[in-house]
């Protein structure tokens with residue numbers, strides 16, 4: 677299982693239900709990494725997707741305890757136990773945790789790799805990712821050159837779980 681996330685310099689990931697920043701090249705990177713794979717997300721993140729539609733060409737698994745929440749286009753799991761049962765039939769290399777905060781926190785211990793897009797800015801944020809630089813299990817293994825978009829600098833990082 678892997679995670680993919682875009683963070684700011686404080687490891688902020690969201691504010692008032694939205695992303696902190698949308699960078700087209702990062703959206704493309706996210707699509708390239710997850711296309712054809714299984715994406716796992718919380719109900720809040722699912723509802724923040726454009727038109728509340730599942731991500732195309734991916735198997736969408738959404739965690740929700742709300743029995744009223746139903747959607748035939750996605751797989752809904754009511755607990756981590758149910759999620760892990762559902763995941764048994766997939767190759768663990770194909771599983772991508774895509775947020776938000778609560779789901780990253782619960783599933784990070786099961787991840788072997790985290791792809792981090794580090795946006796070199798600080799935004800108002802109310803949701804955060806775990807700071808992997810302060811986490812002894814996680815080691816930075818790759819760091820791209822700085823890229824820029826609209827005067828925003830960002831890099832693609834890869835962290836490995838040394839667990």
Ligand SMILES: NC(=O)c1ccc[n+]([C@@H]2O[C@H](COP(=O)([O-])OP(=O)(O)OC[C@H]3O[C@@H](n4cnc5c(N)ncnc54)[C@H](OP(=O)(O)O)[C@@H]3O)[C@@H](O)[C@H]2O)c1
Nearest residue numbers: 681682690693694695718719720721740741775776777778
């Ligand atoms: N920067 C990034 O890369 C990135 C990526 C994704 C999301 N985000 C941001 O993160 C924020 C959303 O994060 P969030 O923590 O508020 O919400 P979230 O993790 O997307 O969803 C939380 C919901 O997931 C369900 N859930 C979580 N754990 C569960 C479990 N063990 N069993 C069953 N259901 C479970 C619950 O749904 P019910 O309430 O229906 O029970 C819970 O309310 C937004 O601002 C979004 O834009 C950022």
